[in-house]
Amino acid sequence: MNTTSNKIIAMIPARYQASRFPGKLMQDLNGKTVIQRTYEAAVNTGLFQEVFVVTDSDIIFEEIIRNGGKAIKSKQEHECGSDRIAEAVENMDVDIVLNVQGDEPLIDHQSLQKLLQVFEGDTEKRIDLASLKTPMHESEEITNPNNVKVITNKDNFALYFSRFPVPYPRDTDARVTYYKHIGVYAFRKQALMDFHQLPMLSLEAAEKIECIRYLEYGKSIKMVETDFRGIGIDTAEDLEKARKLFN
Structure with a gap:
């Protein structure tokens, strides 16, 4: 459980319609729906005072409420x-x-704990949000535009996110490590509210990566490295992988 004076909650945004796999959050994952599994996994970390699913769907809303959870x-x-x-x-x-x-029901307690610890020593509130990154080694993985890459400065603050492999390896002897951005965020509430009020700019629009908006408006994003790789359920094949992992 959170031991700092900060009130920390988890929010699980959940849309019913998904372009690649409509209704995926209501698919069966070994006896429970994907969204219910994700909700329970977040609660079971013990890291949050409250956990909510926030959704545009009556179906998802009713699924969480019917099973004793909290939904908005x-x-x-x-x-x-x-x-x-x-x-x-x-x-x-x-x-x-x-x-x-x-759509990521496999939640790693340790990664989320490391993410939240970023704020504990940040008494001057210099960090607006924190997120996760994990190293990539395979060329196919690095060049895949579905894998968002992140580059950071020496203190692990994000400099840029891209679907393109950045940095470009002009000097192949430089031995750069490529990092995949994992879309789990911890926000200060004010940074989140600012994001909501600020219009999208050209870099975010071009890359279709929402966290670029924070950088374009001068917000600081602290990146935390993890070796944990969950499974995002974007296709029927992903769902089958998740079922095997749960077994």
Whole structure:
């Protein structure tokens, strides 16, 4: 459980419609729906005072409530998860909000704990949000545009995110490590509210990566390295992999 004075909650943004796999969050994952598995995994970490699913879907809302969980129905349509969460937390008395992906039911307690620890010594509130990265070694993985790459400075603050392999390896002897961005975020509430108010700029629009907006407006993103690789359920094949892992 959180031992600092910060009030920390987890939010799980959940859309029913998904372009590649519609209704994926309501698919059966060994006796429970994907979204229910994700919700229970977040609660079971013991890291949060409260956990909520925030959704535009009556089906998902009712699934969580029926199973004794906490859910919030979005009042408006939202382009991204950050906007959906910002609407939900606007009138809540919270300090840190952790965004858990609804289609990633395998949650690593240690990674989330490391993410939240970033804020413990940050008394001057220089860190606006924190996120995870993991090293990539295979060329196919590095060049895949579905894998968002992140580059950082020497203190592990994000410099840029891209679907393109950055940095470009002009000097092949430089032995650069490529890092994949894992889309789990811990936000200060104010950074989240600022994001919600600020319009999208050209870099975010070009890459279709929402966290670029924070960088374009001068927010600081602390990256935390992890070796944990969950499984995001984007296809029917991913769901089968998850079923095997749960077995």
